[in-house]
Amino acid sequence: MHSARKCLLYPFGYTKRLPPNIKLLHRLAVDVQNSINIVNGNNYNVGNAPNILKPTSGTSHDWAYAVAGIGLSYALELPGGGTKGFDLPATEILRDRFWRKTRSPGKRFKGVDPNRNFDFKWKKTGASSKEKSGVYCGPRPFSEPETASLSQIIIKHSSHIKLYLTIHSCEKCIIYPYGFTKRLPLNAIQLHNLAIEVQQEIIRVNGNKYLVGNSPTLLKPSSGSSRDWVHGVAGIDLAYTLELPGGGIRGFDLPANDIIRVVTEIFEGIKIxxxxxxxxxxxxxIVTVKSIGRSYEGRNMKIIQISSNPNANKPVIFIDAGIHAREWIAPAMALYVINQLVENSGNAHLLDLVDWHILPVLNPDGYEYSHTRERFWRKTRSISAGSCVGTDANRNFGFHWGEGGSSSNACSDTYKGPYAFSEVEGRNVKSYIESNKQRIKLYLTFHSYGNYLLYPWGYTSALPENHVELQSIAEDVNAAIVQAGGDEYTIGSSTNVLYIASGGSDDWAKGAAGVQLAYTIELPGGGAQGFDPPPSLITPIVRETFPGIVVYGEYIGQKFGRK
Structure with a gap:
């Protein structure tokens, strides 16, 4: 470790030439960079010394790598400070990890507990008038600019706010008003029933049980909280404190690998x-949401249309995911693409080039079943002949249906169905694409697993007429993913690089619907069976893959957009 340049350096320092395992070195450094950024917002530069600082020879990390044979060798340049950069003040070196209060000055001690500073039953119980206390309620209600500002925002928008949720740790419970008394609010039954629904959804995802009730019953009395003020003064009927699980030494320092698990268990239940x-x-x-129909079990199949100008008749990129229920990373990828297109202004140019129509879950019945009953369920949930359930929706599209790579056995995972488009989910997609086929220029379907960029055909080893273009685009997509730290993808037609599979959605999109460019993206795998990457891998996978989606968007915009 060194200071004070704020960068992560890997070999070599004496030359711009990169070591053989540069991809691994760079990817690990970027993971560290992202973790630091998440914790405190600091951005570290990543690279070797000649590229981001200056050449240096004879360094310890170069020697460790090249002579001692340690494949992962880094120099971590910490932030600088002080007059010359190397004299960081002691107060900056080690800060109080378990500080609870604000940082406002008092007569002798700093800070007020903001969750004892709201003007509803302020200072009544469970709060202290002593500055030194961790639950010091402040010299007066709303003495803190943070609490005063929040109260002003809530009052301003109170007619529109229907639910208030404040997130804390580390007691694993769902708390509703009141904190200052065991007396329950008038809508206690409504509050309790909704909290129980949330509790049961979390249990469904991973078995963890959160306690439900008010503070005096579950924990201890406390007055002046934001939740009580929101309910009692701002008049918002549904107000909750969500106490997440604890961990670490004192309960408030949950290890990083547990944070993603906790976030997953809470938000997995949020409906797409x-x-x-x-x-x-x-x-x-920029956003319109439409239903393209309902699934076999009646679930609404919603598609999101993202466009900066829906009337501009721009080319369309159609994306679907989740045709195979167990491939959870596929809907996650679709949702990440949606998030980046809608909520990241840095991608606004992609909306100027093309319109995006995205169906996050093509097989909602199977997807739900894989969450509630059988994790590795693949097919739809339609009733088949005999005792077996479901059809492989990706063997059921009506283009060379029932040929190689599909099964007539209703119990098989690759069961083709009794006839082409027997599955209502596939028929819904068919109708939508056919009604928009004049504008759809690219069809993408997300699957897992295996790091493949596949184009038609799946039913034969013969190549489509534009295979050179398909290959070239895929190579550019792969290069962008690798540049972002992802692993290499194998590129080619489905039959030639993976296996024969007829009745696939990508073959149908190109061969029947006439979409010139069609791909299946087999995302990276993980976990026990490849289809269940751990939560810690989800963010890296979707983040590394998105630059490839950008390549697709820019290509379609340039080729088919307005000149």
């Missing part, structure tokens, strides 16, 4: 359709 609807509500200028 609700997320799409919220985007449509909050981004009406």
């Amino acid at each position: 359709n609700d997320y799409l609807d919220n985007l449509a509500l909050n981004h009406r200028d």
